[in-house]
Amino acid sequence: MNELRERTLIEMFGALEGIYGANYECKYYPCHFGGQDCSFCYCPFYPCLNYGFGGELRVAENGYIWSCENCWWIHEKGNVEEVIFLLSRYPKQKLIEEDWIFYSRVLQELYYGEELGQLIDNVYNLIPAVFHGKECERVEDAEFICIKLEDFNIMSIERLNYFEKAEKGVLIPVKEGRKLYGVLGGEPVICEL
Numbered sequence: 001m002n003e004l005r006e007r008t009l010i011e012m013f014g015a016l017e018g019i020y021g022a023n024y025e026c027k028y029y030p031c032h033f034g035g036q037d038c039s040f041c042y043c044p045f046y047p048c049l050n051y052g053f054g055g056e057l058r059v060a061e062n063g064y065i066w067s068c069e070n071c072w073w074i075h076e077k078g079n080v081e082e083v084i085f086l087l088s089r090y091p092k093q094k095l096i097e098e099d100w101i102f103y104s105r106v107l108q109e110l111y112y113g114e115e116l117g118q119l120i121d122n123v124y125n126l127i128p129a130v131f132h133g134k135e136c137e138r139v140e141d142a143e144f145i146c147i148k149l150e151d152f153n154i155m156s157i158e159r160l161n162y163f164e165k166a167e168k169g170v171l172i173p174v175k176e177g178r179k180l181y182g183v184l185g186g187e188p189v190i191c192e193l
Contacts, residue, residue, distance in 0.1 A: 013092060039080045045106070047154060048104070049126055063155070063156070112129065127172060135192055139181070141161060144159070144173055148168065180193055
């Protein structure tokens with residue numbers, strides 16, 4: 001297990017035992033906003049791959065990362081309480097062993113009330129969740145991204161324009177500024193973020 005995921009699980013188990021609130025002693029406090037709840041310093045849903053939370057795909061020294069710099073959702077007290085309530089329903093061993101899709105499904109249940117992503121063979125299409133509630137219009141052509149994950153780490157990305165070309169990964173829209181491009185219901189679309 002990688003070091004970041006191990007730290008995430010340690011923080012999550014601490015939060016599930018009731019250790020939560022603002023961490024005024026942290027040298028980074030407030031990393032998102034004053035009064036934030038720091039129960040999940042390391043988000044259990046990382047990388048969520050959903051632009052709707054404020055995160056985005058960025059190029060890093062060794063490849064790609066999902067930046068959560070503009071995501072505040074996991075630090076809002078009401079959301080923390082819901083996450084703790086939902087995750088506490090599962091045995092700790094299950095939370096340790098589960099993969100990214102499990103955590104994405106939990107997040108979607110919390111945020112949307114249901115899973116909107118779709119598992120198609122060995123590809124998880126997260127585009128319907130990312131586009132949920134957004135105004136979209138049909139376009140002539142649109143690409144999307146297939147992200148390959150390994151142990152919650154982004155290993156590679158590939159820009160595609162046909163689902164058939166996707167192999168084992170997570171599909172998300174392409175983000176350019178405040179616009180998202182992808183395929184929804186078999187149609188290429190553009191949506192405003």
